[in-house]
Structure formats: structure tokens, C-alpha cells
Amino acid sequence: MLIKIKRNANRKDVDEFIQKLGGGQAGVKIINWGDDRYLVSKKLTENSPIIEEIKDIKSKHHLSSREFKLEDTVIAIGNTRIGGSSITIIAGPCAIETELQIKSAARFVKAAGAHILRGGAFKPRTSPHSFRGLEEEGLKYLQEAGKEVGLPVVTEVMTAEDVPLVAKYADILQIGSRNMQNYMLLDACGKIRKPILLKRGLSSTVDEFLLASEYILAGGNQNVILCERGIRTFENAFRNTLDLNAVAYLKQVSHLPVIVDPSHGTGLRPLVTPLAQAAIAVGADGVIIEATATPDEALCDGAQSLDEPMLNTLITNVNRISSVVYR
Numbered sequence: 001m002l003i004k005i006k007r008n009a010n011r012k013d014v015d016e017f018i019q020k021l022g023g024g025q026a027g028v029k030i031i032n033w034g035d036d037r038y039l040v041s042k043k044l045t046e047n048s049p050i051i052e053e054i055k056d057i058k059s060k061h062h063l064s065s066r067e068f069k070l071e072d073t074v075i076a077i078g079n080t081r082i083g084g085s086s087i088t089i090i091a092g093p094c095a096i097e098t099e100l101q102i103k104s105a106a107r108f109v110k111a112a113g114a115h116i117l118r119g120g121a122f123k124p125r126t127s128p129h130s131f132r133g134l135e136e137e138g139l140k141y142l143q144e145a146g147k148e149v150g151l152p153v154v155t156e157v158m159t160a161e162d163v164p165l166v167a168k169y170a171d172i173l174q175i176g177s178r179n180m181q182n183y184m185l186l187d188a189c190g191k192i193r194k195p196i197l198l199k200r201g202l203s204s205t206v207d208e209f210l211l212a213s214e215y216i217l218a219g220g221n222q223n224v225i226l227c228e229r230g231i232r233t234f235e236n237a238f239r240n241t242l243d244l245n246a247v248a249y250l251k252q253v254s255h256l257p258v259i260v261d262p263s264h265g266t267g268l269r270p271l272v273t274p275l276a277q278a279a280i281a282v283g284a285d286g287v288i289i290e291a292t293a294t295p296d297e298a299l300c301d302g303a304q305s306l307d308e309p310m311l312n313t314l315i316t317n318v319n320r321i322s323s324v325v326y327r
Contacts, residue, residue: 001040001041001042001043001044001054001055001056001057002031002038002039002040002054002055002057002062002068003038003039003041003044003051003053003054003055004036004037004038004051004052004053004054004055005030005036005037005038005039005050005051005052006049006050006051006052007035007036007037007052009037009050013048013050014030014037014039014050017039017048017050018030018039020048021039021041021044022041027040027041027042028040028041031063031217031218031220032220033063033217033220033222034220034222040062040218055067055068059253060207060210060211061207061210061211061213061214061253061254062214063214063217063218064210064213064214064217064224064254064255064256065210065253065254065255066252066253066254066255068255069255070255071255072084072255072257073222073224073255073256073257074086074257075195075223075225075257077116077152077171077172077195078152078171080115080116080152082195082225082257082259082285082286083225083256083257083285084257084285085327086285086286086327087280087285087286087318087319087322087327088115088116088257088259088285088286088287089113089114089115089116089286089287089289089315089318090114090115090116090117090118090154090259090286090287090288090289091109091112091114091116091117091118091288091289091290091291091306091311092105092106092109092114092117092118092119092290092291092292093105093118093119093120093290093291093292093298093300093305094119094120094123094263094290094292094298094300094301094305095119095120095123095133095138095298095299095300095301096119096120096121096133096134096138096141096142097134097298097299098141099141099144099145101292101293102119102138102141102142102145103141103144103145103148104293105117105119105145105291105292105293106145106146106148106149106151107148107149108291108293108308108311109149109151109291109311110149110150110151112308112311112312112315113315113319114151114289114311114315115151115152115286116151116152116153116154116171116172117142117145117146117149117151117152117153117154118153118154118155118174118288118290119138119141119142119145119153119155120133120138120155120156120300121133121134121135121136121137121138121139121142121155121156121166122135122138122155122156122157122158122162122166123156123300124156124158124176124178124179136165136169138155139155139165139166139168139169139170140169142155142169142170143169143170146171152171152172153169153170153171153172154170154171154172154173154174154197154288155169155170155172155173155174156173156174156175156176157170157173157174157175157185157189158176158179158185159184159185160182160184160185160187160188163185163188163189163191163192167192167194170194171194171195172194172195172196172197172225173189173192173194173195173196173197174196174197174198174199174227175189175196175197175198175199176199177199177200177201177202177229177264178201178202180198180199180200180201180204180208180209180212181201181204181208181212183215186212186215186216186219187215187219189216189219189221190215190216190217190218190219190220190221191219191220191221192221193220193221193223194221194223195223195224195225196216196221196223196224196225197225197227197259197288198212198213198216198224198225198226198227199227199229199261200226200227200228200229200231200243200246202229202230202231202232202240203231203232204231206246206249206250209226209246210226210250210253210254213226213254213256224256225256225257225258225259226250226254226256226257226258226259227258227259227260227261227288228242228243228244228246228247228250228258228259228260228261228265228279228284229242229260229261229264229265230242230243230261230264230265230266230267231243238266238267238268238271239264239265239266239267239268239304240264240265240266240267241265242260242262242265242266242275242279243265244260244275244278244279244282247260247279247282247283247284248282248283251283251284257285257286258283258284258285259284259285259286259287259288260275260276260279260284260286260287260288261287261288261289262275262276262279262287262289263288263289263290263301263304263305263306264290264301264304266304267301267303267304268303268304269295269303269304269305269306269310272289272304272306272310272314273306273310273313273314273317276289276314276317276318277317277318277321280318280321280322280325280327281321281324281325283325287318289306289311289314290304290305290306291305291306291307291308291310291311292305292307293307293308294307295307
């Protein structure tokens with residue numbers, strides 16, 4: 001249950017009301033949602049003049065559910081829109097390797113028609129001996145590349161302590177699959193107002209995914225983008241199994257924009273374009289693609305990265321599918 005508090009209610013009256021409901025021990029807390037305040041409570045046992053509205057939400061995902069907000073959330077970053085009727089293409093290298101590499105990628109990503117530039121400065125790797133990113137130097141290169149071509153940029157943040165640093169350079173902060181249930185990081189991203197691209201954990205259920213998003217929303221940050229990036233199954237013909245069921249389901253139950261990562265979802269270059277097309281067909285609001293000038297020489301995830309001609313083909317095909325599904 002969500003209890004909307006009147007805007008003119010003072011904090012003392014709100015605190016007294018919370019205590020009547022059982023206080024923090026009963027799980028009652030204030031959530032700031034833009035200019036509005038809500039209380040989360042399992043039940044309402046008291047009437048109060050501070051109450052403006054009561055939403056009896058049955059979903060566990062209070063703030064991400066369509067019970068709370070029926071219309072689609074649309075996130076604006078400059079002239080770029082994520083969600084609603086828009087289809088958003090995010091593209092760029094998995095890892096920022098050099099200034100020349102990211103700026104070269106930025107130019108062809110922009111020319112191909114992508115809307116946002118991606119690139120990893122901090123890279124969580126399975127092996128500690130793999131390339132793990134240029135860190136702040138990479139962030140600087142990414143920001144410069146984005147400004148040079150006029151594209152907003154997205155990059156991964158790995159720890160709560162790094163949120164201010166990454167937010168200084170990036171327009172969108174990505175929480176990777178391995179960190180989906182890093183609750184300190186989720187809380188930290190809830191305290192800022194920059195958009196957060198939240199990737200589904202490789203072994204996480206949809207419920208767990210939505211509850212992770214709830215941490216960010218409960219912190220007051222309404223700018224959350226869900227990203228399906230494939231899950232680990234018994235299948236070993238490809239890196240992950242891209243769960244397009246989840247995409248269609250998320251669009252039904254949540255108002256948040258949903259994008260798809262067919263690069264990680266398949267791990268195989270020839271499968272990226274057909275799965276990107278399929279993602280748009282089932283209702284995704286966009287795709288995030290790994291692309292670099294020389295994918296076979298990439299230090300990270302080259303097998304699933306596209307080169308410039310491949311990215312051009314993907315975007316052309318995605319736009320065709322978009323028109324078919326009236327986006």
C-alpha cells in the first residue's frame with residue numbers, strides 16, 4: 001500500500017503518523033517521488049488529515065508497477081527520449097581502450113544513426129588477468145568523444161563510492177549484471193537524479209530484477225531504464241539465453257522503459273542483428289549494441305562486437321521493424 005502525503009503536511013505530523021502505523025519496525029517509511037511523498041505500509045489502520053490519496057497496490061514492485069503509474073515513463077536526455085513511442089539505439093565499444101579508439105567509434109556510431117554512445121571505463125571481468133578498463137582516464141575520453149559528435153554517453157559504475165566520479169562524466173550510469181543486487185550501489189544511484197541503466201542479473205528472476213529497480217526508485221530517482229541482457233541456462237551453444245519473454249512481460253507490468261542487449265544476450269556476432277530486430281518486435285524501447293572499428297582486435301568481448309557496416313545494417317533493420325510495430 002502506498003499512502004500519498006499532502007504537500008503542505010509538515011514533517012512532525014508525518015513522523016507522528018508513521019509511529020501510529022508502527023514505525024520503521026513495521027516497514028513504514030517515506031519515499032520521495034519527485035515533488036510528492038509516499039508512505040509504504042502493509043495496511044492502513046489510522047485516518048489522518050495529512051493523507052491525500054491511498055493506492056492499494058498488490059504488486060511487490062510498488063513504484064515500478066503500472067498499478068502505481070499507468071502511462072509509460074519517458075526519460076529525456078537532451079534531445080534524446082527513452083521510452084514511450086521512441087526507439088533508442090545505444091552503441092559503442094565494450095571497453096574504452098584508447099582515446100583514438102573511442103573517438104573513432106563515436107564518429108561511426110553517430111553516422112549510423114545511434115542516439116547514445118556507450119563505452120566501459122571500469123570493467124568487471126571474470127578473470128583478474130583480463131583488461132579491466134582505463135578508469136577515470138577512460139571516463140574523460142568517453143565524455144570528450146560524446147561531446148565531439150553530440151551524443152550523450154553511458155558507462156558502468158561498479159561501487160557506491162564511484163557514483164559521484166562516474167556521474168561527473170556520464171549522462172547515464174549503468175549498473176551491470178554482476179551488480180544488480182549490490183544494494184549499497186542501488187541505494188547510491190537512488191540518491192542522484194541521472195538516469196540509471198539497470199541490467200538484469202544473469203541468474204535473476206524478473207521479480208528480483210524489478211525489486212532491484214525498486215531500490216533506486218525508492219531513493220527518489222525516477223529515471224530508471226531496465227535492460228534485459230540474457231540469462232544463464234543449460235544451453236551452451238551461445239554465451240547467454242536472451243529472454244524476450246521477460247521483455248514482453250516487463251512492458252505489461254511496469255511503466256519503466258525496457259531496452260535489450262543482444263550482444264551479451266548471445267555472445268555471437270551473427271546473432272546480434274536478428275535478436276535486436278526480435279527485441280523491437282516484442283516491444284523493447286531500444287537496444288544497446290557493442291560496436292568498434294576492429295572487433296577482432298578488441299581487448300574485451302570482440303566476438304560479440306559489430307564493426308561499422310554491421311552496425312549500419314542493424315540500425316537499418318531495427319528501424320524497419322519499428323515502423324511495422326508503429327513505433
